[in-house]
Amino acid sequence: MNLIYTKKEENNMNFFSFSIKKNILSGLTLGLVSIPLSLALAISSGATPSQGIITAVWAGCLGALFGGSSFNIIGPTGALSGILISYSLIHGYQYLPIIAILSGLIILICYFLKLDRYIIFIPRSVINGFTIGIAFIIILSQLDNALGLSSTTKSANLLQNSLASLKAFPLFRWDVFLIFFVCLCFIVIWNKTTPRIPSAISITVIGIIFGIFINKYHIINHIPILADNYPQIKTTIFDFSHFSFSWKFLLQIDIWLISFTTAIIAILETLLSGQIADKITHTKFNRSREVLGLAIANIGSGLMGGIPATAALARTTLNIKSGATNKLSGIISSISAGVFCLFFFPLLKFLPLSVIAAILVVVAISMVEKKHFIRLIENERKSLFISITVAIITIFEDPIIGIISGSFLALLIFVNRISHGQSEINFYNNKKLTQSILKNDLSTYKLSPADVVVYNISGTLTYINMPAHLNAVTHIRNNKHIIISLQHSFYADSDGIDYLAEIIDILKETNKEIVIAGINKEIKKLIVKEDFYKNKMINGKIYADISQALDDVL
Numbered sequence: 001m002n003l004i005y006t007k008k009e010e011n012n013m014n015f016f017s018f019s020i021k022k023n024i025l026s027g028l029t030l031g032l033v034s035i036p037l038s039l040a041l042a043i044s045s046g047a048t049p050s051q052g053i054i055t056a057v058w059a060g061c062l063g064a065l066f067g068g069s070s071f072n073i074i075g076p077t078g079a080l081s082g083i084l085i086s087y088s089l090i091h092g093y094q095y096l097p098i099i100a101i102l103s104g105l106i107i108l109i110c111y112f113l114k115l116d117r118y119i120i121f122i123p124r125s126v127i128n129g130f131t132i133g134i135a136f137i138i139i140l141s142q143l144d145n146a147l148g149l150s151s152t153t154k155s156a157n158l159l160q161n162s163l164a165s166l167k168a169f170p171l172f173r174w175d176v177f178l179i180f181f182v183c184l185c186f187i188v189i190w191n192k193t194t195p196r197i198p199s200a201i202s203i204t205v206i207g208i209i210f211g212i213f214i215n216k217y218h219i220i221n222h223i224p225i226l227a228d229n230y231p232q233i234k235t236t237i238f239d240f241s242h243f244s245f246s247w248k249f250l251l252q253i254d255i256w257l258i259s260f261t262t263a264i265i266a267i268l269e270t271l272l273s274g275q276i277a278d279k280i281t282h283t284k285f286n287r288s289r290e291v292l293g294l295a296i297a298n299i300g301s302g303l304m305g306g307i308p309a310t311a312a313l314a315r316t317t318l319n320i321k322s323g324a325t326n327k328l329s330g331i332i333s334s335i336s337a338g339v340f341c342l343f344f345f346p347l348l349k350f351l352p353l354s355v356i357a358a359i360l361v362v363v364a365i366s367m368v369e370k371k372h373f374i375r376l377i378e379n380e381r382k383s384l385f386i387s388i389t390v391a392i393i394t395i396f397e398d399p400i401i402g403i404i405s406g407s408f409l410a411l412l413i414f415v416n417r418i419s420h421g422q423s424e425i426n427f428y429n430n431k432k433l434t435q436s437i438l439k440n441d442l443s444t445y446k447l448s449p450a451d452v453v454v455y456n457i458s459g460t461l462t463y464i465n466m467p468a469h470l471n472a473v474t475h476i477r478n479n480k481h482i483i484i485s486l487q488h489s490f491y492a493d494s495d496g497i498d499y500l501a502e503i504i505d506i507l508k509e510t511n512k513e514i515v516i517a518g519i520n521k522e523i524k525k526l527i528v529k530e531d532f533y534k535n536k537m538i539n540g541k542i543y544a545d546i547s548q549a550l551d552d553v554l
Contacts, residue, residue, distance in 0.1 A: 019325050026322035027332025029198070030315060034060070034075060034337045036204040037315070039226075039348065040359045041076040044138050046088025047096050047307045049226060049348070050234050052076050055100075055306035057237045057338040059297040063309070064330030067293025068286025071277040072270060073315040073330055074297045078360075078367050079269050080262060080308050082134030083399045085141060087258050098249070100302030100309070102259035107267060107295035116291045119267050125376065126406035127268060128369060129387035133394025133402055135364040140395075145357035148176025148224060176223060176354050183207070183358035191362075198318060200359060204351065211350030226356070227349035237338045239305035261400045266310035270294050273311035280320050314366060386410050421457075421465035425476070428452040431554045439468070442475045449478040452553055453511075454546065458488040461496030461523065466503075473503050477510040481553040485546045487518025492526055501532045515541040517549040 042052025063074030376384040394402035543549040
């Protein structure tokens with residue numbers, strides 16, 4: 001027995017050791033990938049490169065420690081960069097840590113009030129449209145770096161900035177654009193041919209070597225590098241020097257608006273990433289705890305001088321493919337990113353801006369869910385319309401307005417669908433079911449009198465859908481028995497009950513007998529005092545379920 005126990009214990013230890021090795025390797029790989037991506041995404045957010053690294057280190061580590069997913073990687077993302085860039089252009093990057101803290105506090109409130117269950121109801125069509133818009137914003141924000149243009153005067157409007165860049169097009173540099181284009185092609189080809197080694201690592205190493213070489217030997221004209229735009233770039237994992245705060249600042253509506261939007265998008269992106277990770281790994285993450293971890297990650301990032309963060313789907317997927325089995329990988333990736341930067345960050349100063357532009361363009365393209373978009377084109381034209389509308393508003397107006405407008409439009413379409421009140425009507429003759437018709441098709445049929453008609457009202461009885469049922473019952477005439485089935489109805493409001501009484505009155509006029517079946521407790525509370533219910537009870541025309549009613553009247 002002791003021998004068997006010892007062998008089992010040894011096997012467990014071997015497995016544990018193997019698991020640690022896998023997580024260390026995946027963590028180190030992810031740490032290397034996070035450096036160029038976090039740096040680039042911070043720049044696209046209007047922040048400094050250092051703030052991107054700070055966010056990757058602290059938000060990533062805290063998110064892994066306190067979150068409910070074993071695989072989610074928290075850090076700077078493209079989804080947030082499009083929201084933050086406009087604000088940072090107006091007020092400055094020094095306020096982004098404040099937004100991170102406020103967003104974290106809002107997420108924390110959502111956690112305690114369990115509001116994440118409602119936030120997730122924002123339709124995917126709205127999120128997809130928003131993502132497409134953000135992808136365009138990221139690409140447009142890199143025009144200067146891709147074309148080698150001197151930094152044009154920046155305003156809060158991205159389109160104005162893009163137009164300014166295009167007006168300066170005669171001054172663009174072919175050599176810089178060629179580097180951008182070659183890097184872009186290199187990343188795309190590398191991702192397809194050598195997916196095991198992340199392209200972000202290889203292109204960054206090549207870019208740094210190239211930047212050092214051209215700066216040392218001056219073979220060609222100076223190629224803009226990171227140090228040109230950020231001469232005071234620091235090697236640090238926390239930075240309080242640019243932290244700006246005043247109580248008056250909290251009285252501004254726009255900072256709360258952007259913080260609220262950032263919090264919503266962060267929750268959505270994080271939960272979506274967690275769900276996809278679960279599908280890949282056949283696991284189940286703790287949604288509520290993941291929201292808590294996201295809140296702590298943002299607060300911690302902001303306090304250390306970083307920017308808002310959310311789960312990065314691409315890095316989460318890479319984490320899984322690299323062999324991660326638990327949170328250890330995410331923790332190691334954050335720590336290793338910080339350690340790597342402390343020793344090698346000076347080399348990043350030589351990274352050409354055109355290489356950063358190529359990385360960001362690929363990130364932007366990968367953000368768009370092509371399969372889902374094709375599905376919308378083929379099957380859901382209304383959802384496609386919502387996505388395109390949100391994308392246009394996000395690009396031309398504002399990401400926040402885009403999300404609000406898309407959600408409102410989606411709600412209108414949803415309410416319109418509910419208002420049709422679709423249900424099935426069954427016709428019985430000689431104790432046999434002879435016909436089943438959908439409510440919306442009633443007007444297209446020439447109906448013959450039946451022994452029993454079962455009119456099903458499913459879902460809800462409200463002011464939204466009951467008018468459609470009111471119109472439908474006018475086509476049901478000259479039948480012996482009408483059974484109004486509420487067996488599959490779960491909710492009603494006072495308007496819906498009034499409409500139900502009116503429906504019964506209309507059916508009474510042209511049919512012999514009306515009965516009601518399948519009233520649940522919630523709906524019964526509302527109708528128990530209604531005259532039509534009292535009359536039906538007196539006459540024995542209220543049945544517990546549809547089968548009882550059919551047995552009685554057939």
